Amino acid sequence: MxxxxxxxxxxxxxxxxxxxxxxxxxxxxxxxxxxxxxxxxxxxxxxxxxxPGLFDCHVHVMVRDLDISRAEQEPFSLQYYEALRNLSLLLDQGITSARDAAGADLGVKRAIEQKLIEGPRLQIALVMLSQTGGHSDLHLPSGGSRSMSMMMPHPGRPRAVRDGVDDVRRGVREVLRAGADTIKIATTGGVMSPGDDPRHTHFRDDELEVIAAEAAAAGTDFFAHAQGTEGIKAALRHGARSIEHGYHLDDEAIDLMLRADAWLVPTLSATRAIVDAADRGVPIPAESLALAREALQAHRASFARAVDAGVKIAMGTDSPPYAHPSASNLDELQLMTEASSMTPQDAWRAATSSAAALLRQDGLGxxxxxxxxxxxxxxxxxxxxxxxxxxxxxxxxxxxxxx
The missing domain is CATH 2.30.40.10 (Urease, subunit C, domain 1)
Structure with a gap:
């Protein structure tokens, strides 16, 4: 018994x-x-x-911190050992379920399931599909490219940069073949990627239509890194299950979220982590730091408006730097209440039952x-x-x- x-x-x-x-x-x-x-x-x-066991719906367990210059000098395989530590740190904080939003491959997930390593229940997206010049494109003005390990293709992680309907379709299929639970795309630029802009809209309607159709055919869905207003709307019109970040939400975008029954994963920790890292002396590129500082207030204001309108919220952090001793994924709960009308109980709900619903985890939350x-x-x-x-x-x- x-x-x-x-x-x-x-x-x-x-x-x-x-x-x-x-x-x-x-x-x-x-x-x-x-x-x-x-x-x-x-x-x-x-x-x-x-x-209930807590959820973080937006982590990157293959990454230690925001110091890209340091990471570029590390051996490729080191990311797996950093994931070992990061997964353990998530459990330390009571995070028993997480969605890795690019980086972790099927081997990491299976190592947890087979109890070779310890970690939370993990859903994986493998990569973030984006267009040339988008958030996953690591091209530099010098003609070279950044070598961020979590973005680099390898036998378990298909290439992320895709252009045109046929290439996008193949990209979704390759990611699913490699073991992804869900598809992540970037419909805008981002803060930490060189040369693009969070306000610019990426992927055209015919490409987004194919992404949605291929995900649905495989019985899954897609979620969108989306910071600029028009990119948020484009993702929602094509059925994105969640919007990640959502820096610049207008009334139409919020209305689309409500009508689509979509979630917002605000990651308020993300912009703050970039600014805090720069203040500590981490060499954040000047362009990225300027974008992060610019986004801080707009991000908080958009989140507050979404909460007031009744948009569904799920907790996600974009993984604050694991290596910094004062960083905690759980800080996101306090940030959500400070930035909006959410109560502490609302924040706990975003990290438990609402997050479980977003990730379709019926037995949890x-x-x-x-x-x-x-x-x-x-x-x-x-x-x-x-x-x-x-x-x-x-x-x-x-x-x-x-x-």
């Missing part, structure tokens, strides 16, 4: 609301939620809070009987979002304590 463990005496956020109840786990499942529950083992959660037992015990009250990384006291993944 399987052992029954009860988490008792804490405040439980079940993915929707909070209450003072106990949670019973047996095997890999939550089996009971209520008061006065009995078990073979009891975890005393007095003065603590219990939440809430604390109810029958759900997988991904649980996080947090010291203190959930309405205090400060210093969350240092307040994690227990992390269970499928009923097994991993932290």
């Amino acid at each position: 399987l052992k029954r463990t009860v988490f008792a005496g804490g405040t439980v956020f079940d993915g929707a609301s909070t209450s003072r109840v106990d949670v019973a786990v047996s095997g890999d499942r939550i089996v009971d939620v209520g008061t006065g529950l009995d078990g073979d083992d009891v975890v005393d959660c007095s003065g603590m809070s219990i939440v 809430s604390i109810t009987p029958g759900m997988l037992a991904d649980l996080v015990v947090v010291d203190g009250r959930l309405d205090d979002l400060r210093g969350l990384r240092d307040r994690i006291r227990h992390v269970s993944l499928g009923g097994q304590r991993v932290r």
